[in-house]
Amino acid sequence: MRWSKAFIPTMKEDPAEAEMQSHQLMLRSGMIRQLTAGVYEYLPLGWRVFLKVMQIVREEMNRAGAQELFLPALAPAEIWQESGRWDDFGDEMFRVKDRKKRDFALCPTHEEIITDLARAKLRSYRDLPQNWYQMQVKFRDEPRPRSGVLRVRHFIMKDAYSMDRDQAGLDVSYQAMYDAYHRIFSRCGIKFFVVGASSGLMGGSGSQEFMVASPSGEDSCAVCPACGYAANLEVAQSKLQSPAYPEAQLTEVSTPEKRTVEEVCGFLKVPASQLIKSLLYMADGQPVFALVRGDDELNESKLQTALGSGNFRPATPEEVLKITQANVGFISPVGIDGIKVLADLALQGARGMVSGANKDHHHLSGINLARDIKVEKYADLRMVKAEEPCIKCGQPLVVTQAIELGHVFKLGTKYSQALKAHFVDEDGSEKPLVMGSYGIGIERVAACIIEQSHDQSGIIWPLSVAPYQVVISQLGGSGTESAKVSESLYNELQDARFEVLLDDREERPGFKFKDADLTGIPIRINVGEKSLREGLVEIKQRRDGQVFKVRPEEVRRKIQELTSVEMWPLKQQ
């Protein structure tokens, strides 16, 4: 490509809307443009990068035995109603009507569509296993798009779905995807880590997320530097011991205007760990108490797992009053019958505890969980905090912010049962497909590469995803020796199958250097009259600024040498 003909609208100044480096640099380098909140146009330079990422994903998916297909982004409501997610997705799903007023969804994900395909065409265990994937635009009406291309309402996802005859088969399919993801992110030059994760709305028996550490990340992960344990805080556990308090009589104490844990502790002179936070939720229309220790925070994703339903919310102050006869800050399950109680594991066997008396301005002390509260289930409900001992090895945990790049799920039979995607097994019995689903956010991959690989001048692309591998900065005007040499190098390198951008614009050298650095093209060839007088051109690496002066006829070989080092690394992650 000749830069003089290219559409690469670079900007000298940072656009006001961008906070993150990757967002700023994508805008400044002319990769993307925002159309409206959470919706971006992908301009030629950006699209080339996304295509490179997609090609790496494609190669590794194919290598892992998955087959690419392409599903509709538009799907009728009925199929979503079959799985129940027409309602579960709520406002996050974009919905449209056709001319006959029939409801459609712009798909936020494709489990239902793939399962529908599978049930129509997969009839026998002989057809299994299968793994189908696509790279497709997903629509999600995020309540708050942000951080450029990281959280958007319209994005490209590689989503793959495996279909197996049993759990053992799923384990194999899942592992293949897990390995493929390692290769994909390694080839993209990303430093990442893997965490155990929550399955959320997807359902299923287990999942892991591929994460990139970043202060701008929206996920928090607990990581153990000692043993390598890593988990999203949504599911992270620790080996925290609860202090034991002496058995005591259940006593009502006056606590005027003392509502918060801090106020009550200060007033009664007890540690926060001696309190029980009694949180009232409404789950599927029914009140539920969720209990955690006073110094703990409730983890709502763990609550979701414990409840087995995503349809819950904190009770309103009015509901609290109606159900407990007291206001928020003075409630507990003690003495209230007929309401389901879930308690955190840290409260198991606890005694001598303090919580609300269900009477305004009063608390109860001496609560013994076993004696005074009918706990239906003890479950892990608390949020892990930094410095707590690792669940595996006991060493202190670190909590780090991270961006989720990919997610692998063992779905099991949730969708195949809901949509009746059955096959006939070897013994003649009909069984639901055992499924897995595996996603990668394409734009996020590119954004994370920039986050991890840039400097003050701009992006530093790894060769594997660079929009062009080489930029020739032709420093003299047309008709000069520089132009002649540039032109011939341009042709020669393209014949050698390099992707080359020839900067033949009528601009001064400094201007071209700035643009070359900003756009992050890994190798720049400076063709200037100055060095040509010595019969040389300069090859400059973006990454480390290293310069090689070579004769024009040596350029191709030198670049082949430089690129082979990076394109075929000896060490795989």
Added chain:
RNA sequence: CGGGGUGUGGCGCAGUUGGUAGCGCGCUUGCUUUGGGAGCAAGAAGCCCCCAGUUCGAGUCUGGGCACCCCGACCA
């Protein structure tokens, strides 16, 4: 959905006590320049987010919308 902020040439911004708009970058033309975002000169380009209202007169004041950004809530 709660809190905060911003809407003025393509981009970044200024705009006084209300008097129909300016700066830098970019763009066009010409001359000079040519190894890290050049200089000079001459130009083009703005429904001042929208709708009402106050006023002789509104970018500016009042009311109501809308959009976008940030923090939180939310989020495979």
